[in-house]
Amino acid sequence: MRVFDIERQEWAGSRRERLFHTDQYLDVRRQKVVRQKTAIVLAVAGLTFGVWALAWKDEPEPYRAFTAARSDTPKETSDGPVDGSEDGAPPAQPSASLPAGYEPWQDAEGFRVALPTGWERDARSSQYGIDVIDYRSPDGTRRLQVFQLMETSPYESLQVAQVEAQKLDGYEALSLAEVTGGEEQAAEHEYRTDEIAGEQGGGTRHVIDHRFEAADGERYALVAYGSDADGPDDERELVDNALRWFCPPGTQCDTPAG
Template structure:
């Protein structure tokens, strides 16, 4: 049976309709309370959204140092580096230049047929013989036969242990006199050097005391090599030192690509 609801000004449905639409049949005070609560929720939500929108819109840009943008040079603005040479033509104080190391006068860099690169005086003759280990033993001799640079590969596990074995044989030379035997600094791996004098060395030409610098080192390929300079003691020791140091600076092991040394 349907009845007219004077408060709601409508006809009331059956009990089954009220079970499915309970919110429509709340009394008036409770309906007002629901509307008020709903309004409060909507108002709070709108306020929060407004604050977020304003904050996002007015977010400040990242900080920039004002001194970095004050007087931008024309070169920098157009893509220049800002390191150009000043108007007077002189380079700036912090400009650095890298160039290949300069070979001593009358020296040359060459690629040996054994595969390595080395530097030595021009016009020297090459001789070689087989070795029990690694590459052939190569001797470069000066035209007059008084100076020699020997290159070979060593089998010992370290340059210093290799020199210890070689010293046993060197001590058998007539007039053997040690100058130094020690580990030395190296830009790549371990290195050691044995410097000595002897009155007679097999295969050397010319009389008088001979000066020898035997430098053994680990190269960039992880293998160990020897550079041994022989010369006369009578003309001093600087020529043997230059011979070893220059050969070492330009040495590049077989099967390896090396840039020219930087001076």
């Protein structure tokens, strides 16, 4: 039997219905309490979910092993043998036009030159152009130096260099002249000295300083150092082979004929 509930202002069901749906037949005050508790539970649940969601988003990504980027830039200096593995520049292809014991070498600075096999390479920065490159024999008694000239004339450059060379102990000039017969300008300064900058001992040194204009229109120097005791032939051979095979940076050059 349905009756009218004065407090709820609605028709209420029978007693059996009220037993199964007790919350619908609570008085107004109790209903308010129930609703307040329900709201509090829902609010706490929502807050808990929000904190969990934010914490989940802020978790770091799984660890990934770092892979270093590969660099193809050649090293500026090298102390190992001139075999192409130390300074990033592989040797050029061997040629029958070179004497026994020599090999062509493509330097990391971009130029090509010919050297005795097994020499070591060193480099230092220059005030102009390419780095100053030194190739040394394994025993340290011989050296070939390559660098770029600032002056506009090979002969003018040698005149400036001779002023400094004259200050060396035991300096003795053998020749200083322009080299004729070629298409480009060239000059050579040959001398003996008991003192070489950065080197000690070894007795009197024989030096051939050859400066020239290359195929790119720039000017370079090839300077050979060696002991004067064994004569001038080894320094002359060193300069001649290096000069014949020299190809400046950024230039395509043919293989010298035999």
